[in-house]
Amino acid sequence: MTEEKRTEIFSEWIGTYRGLLFKVVRAYAQIPDEQDDLFQEISIQVWRSIPQFRQQSAVSTWIYRISLNTALNWKRKEKRHQEGRSSIAGMESILQASKTEQDERLGWLYEEISQLLPVDKSLTLLLLDGYSYKDMSAILGLSESNVGVRINRIKKRLISRSEKVKL
Numbered sequence: 001m002t003e004e005k006r007t008e009i010f011s012e013w014i015g016t017y018r019g020l021l022f023k024v025v026r027a028y029a030q031i032p033d034e035q036d037d038l039f040q041e042i043s044i045q046v047w048r049s050i051p052q053f054r055q056q057s058a059v060s061t062w063i064y065r066i067s068l069n070t071a072l073n074w075k076r077k078e079k080r081h082q083e084g085r086s087s088i089a090g091m092e093s094i095l096q097a098s099k100t101e102q103d104e105r106l107g108w109l110y111e112e113i114s115q116l117l118p119v120d121k122s123l124t125l126l127l128l129d130g131y132s133y134k135d136m137s138a139i140l141g142l143s144e145s146n147v148g149v150r151i152n153r154i155k156k157r158l159i160s161r162s163e164k165v166k167l
Contacts, residue, residue: 001051013046022039025038029071034078042070046067123136123147123150126139133148
């Protein structure tokens with residue numbers, strides 16, 4: 001399928017089924033910013049699904065299926081993060097950097113973390129926050145065994161580099 005044809009189909013589907021998409025979005029997201037995010041996520045999934053559409057069902061059925069599955073996945077992810085959210089109003093003192101002197105080892109650790117690959121940075125931060133390999137794999141979309149291998153390599157790298165610095 002050409003990019004031009006895919007774009008044509010996408011524009012037609014979004015134009016025709018916009019109401020269906022908004023119905024699903026409003027059912028799963030109440031805050032306008034979240035509605036925008038969910039609409040964008042559903043639109044992306046519709047775009048990605050175009051080559052897989054085999055006309056074995058109505059387009060509306062196909063789009064409804066994509067929309068609902070995307071909304072359910074989005075809602076699960078949002079629910080996990082919901083508890084960690086709170087308004088930042090009135091928290092200026094918490095958000096400001098501490099004036100106390102930092103342990104030089106902590107500074108070294110953050111410097112080393114900043115030099116890791118993006119996925120390895122994420123894994124390191126999740127590990128430091130006490131997440132399980134299972135949770136890390138779900139958050140980052142990696143297999144648990146890949147998480148374990150990467151963490152083992154990160155630990156070896158940090159140990160090797162710490163021995164050179166003699167912390």
